[in-house]
Amino acid sequence: MQRIVTTLFSALLLLCSSCGAKTGKTSASEAPVKVLGQFNADSAYAYVARQVDFGPRVPGTPEHQACADYLAAQLGRYADSVIVQKGEMAAFNGDVLPLSNIIGVFNPKQSRRIMLMAHWDTRPWADMSVDRPNEPILGANDGASGVGVLLEIARNLALEAPAVGVDIMFVDGEDYGNSGGFSDNAETWCLGTQMWTESMQPYNKDNRPIYAILLDMVGGRDARFHREYFSNSNAQTSTNKVWAEANALGFNDIFIDEIGGSIIDDHVFMAKAGIPTTNIVETMNVETSNFPPTWHTHDDNMDNIDPVSLNAVGTTVLNVVYKEKPY
Ligand SMILES: [Zn+2]
Numbered sequence: 001m002q003r004i005v006t007t008l009f010s011a012l013l014l015l016c017s018s019c020g021a022k023t024g025k026t027s028a029s030e031a032p033v034k035v036l037g038q039f040n041a042d043s044a045y046a047y048v049a050r051q052v053d054f055g056p057r058v059p060g061t062p063e064h065q066a067c068a069d070y071l072a073a074q075l076g077r078y079a080d081s082v083i084v085q086k087g088e089m090a091a092f093n094g095d096v097l098p099l100s101n102i103i104g105v106f107n108p109k110q111s112r113r114i115m116l117m118a119h120w121d122t123r124p125w126a127d128m129s130v131d132r133p134n135e136p137i138l139g140a141n142d143g144a145s146g147v148g149v150l151l152e153i154a155r156n157l158a159l160e161a162p163a164v165g166v167d168i169m170f171v172d173g174e175d176y177g178n179s180g181g182f183s184d185n186a187e188t189w190c191l192g193t194q195m196w197t198e199s200m201q202p203y204n205k206d207n208r209p210i211y212a213i214l215l216d217m218v219g220g221r222d223a224r225f226h227r228e229y230f231s232n233s234n235a236q237t238s239t240n241k242v243w244a245e246a247n248a249l250g251f252n253d254i255f256i257d258e259i260g261g262s263i264i265d266d267h268v269f270m271a272k273a274g275i276p277t278t279n280i281v282e283t284m285n286v287e288t289s290n291f292p293p294t295w296h297t298h299d300d301n302m303d304n305i306d307p308v309s310l311n312a313v314g315t316t317v318l319n320v321v322y323k324e325k326p327y
Contacts (some may be wrong), residue, residue, distance in 0.1 A: 002179060002189060002264045003283065003290060033248045036322040037156045041311035047074070048140060048148035048219060048310070049302055051120070056136035057143065058124045059097040059173055068100045071120060071170050074151055078158035079104030079168065083202055087195050092178040092188035099172040099192045105202070106157050110165035112326050114238075115209035115275070116153065116317065118146025118216060119174030119192065119266060127179055128296035138301045141294055142175065145219030145305065149314040156318055164324040167209060171196065171266055174216075179296075186264045193266040197273035211238040212277040213317055214267045220282055220292040223309035224253075226260025228279045230268055235276035238320075242278055245323070246316040254312040260284050280313055 051057065054067045068084070076082045085101040102120070107113075122139030126132060150168050157166060177189030187194070200208055218225075225246075231239045246255030261283030270277035285292045294300040 002177060002185070003261050033250070035249065035315065035319065037160065037315075037318040039152060039156060039311065039314040039318050041307040041314065043155065044148045044152040044310040044314055045305065045307050047151040048144045048305055051144040051147060052138050052140045052302055056124070056138060057120065057122045058136050059099055059121055059176065060095070064121065067120065068102065071102050071147065075102060075104035075154060075168065075170075078154040079106055080108050081105045085196060085199075085201055089173055089191040089195055091176045091191070092185070095176070097173055097176060097191065099195055101172055101192050101196050102170040103202075104154055104168040105165075106167070107161060107165040110326055111207045113165035113167060113207055113209045114321065114324060115167045115169055115212035116150055116321070117169040117171055117212055117214050117266060118150050119143060119172070120147045120170040121172045121175055121192070123175040123296055126296060126298050129298055131298060135298070137296060137298060139175070140301050140305050141217045141219045141292060142296070142300050145217060145310065146215030149215055149218055149310055149317070152314055153318050153321070157321070162321050162324065163326050164321075165207070166321060169196070174266055177264075186268070189264050190266045190269050193269045197269055200273070209275055211235060212267070212270050212275050213238060213242065213320070214265065214270070214277050214279045214281070215313060215317070216265055216279060216281040217292060217295070218280055218282070218313040219305045219310050220285070220294065221304055221306045221309070222286055223282050223292070223306065224256050224284060224286060225280050225282060225313070226256045226258050226284050228260050228267070228281055228283060229262030230271065231278045232259055234271040235267070235278045238276060238278040241320050242280065242316060245320050246312065249316060249319060251312040251316060254309065255316065256284075261290065280317070
């Protein structure tokens, strides 16, 4: 993903950066909220680590294919069915990328559906790194974290079915974009999502998701998630739900109820295709006031994955899902 506009208020940031420990507990003055599901952060962490164990998952490499097979098999343990959409997309530099979008379908007969998504490919370059910038990154946070959280959500959905239909989509080819410019390069990113929105398989106009939630870079240390700018304007209903749920669950110091940066990511192409999508992504990191410091560097490894962040995101999204009604 790529940031396209900076919206930054340092005074507010300083205020928020001193908010202290992230526990996820409600404060004493609030009634305890019933937490739905049993999101296990250690399990999510293990799913992240397993992906990183493959090495960089760059489209066209054996590691990428091995991880695709692993993700389809894992999702297959939990979902009613798994669909793998395969195709080729041309990257900005002429590389032709073999892509796989992996979709797990829960409650196939339910026509009211929501989608949860994350990209599973990793960036072929460490272009934010001084050290070895032409070598691929491990993408523990940028890629594996969102997928790991969603696999743990899938495990929960298999134990206790949601009331609505849910589709979990792992999209490919998000991070092969051209970082050399601004918004005119937008369509060089998110190639897997652009491939999917052409057909939206397996849906028709009556059962396609009413909204989607995108998880990207959700496992960073001391992560904080502001309302990403385009999500807040294009997907107000679901964005409000996510931040309200996070607040009710006591994750106020992780889900900051303020507008964050505006970025090019899969949610932009989903919205363009008519599916409003909320992006949970770190755009105002405490240290950088931007993406996390590990972004597109070789430090994006398991040493910098924080189960506390995975837990806040996973528990929040799982509770949003379980509260959706089939009407
Ligand atoms: Zn990235």
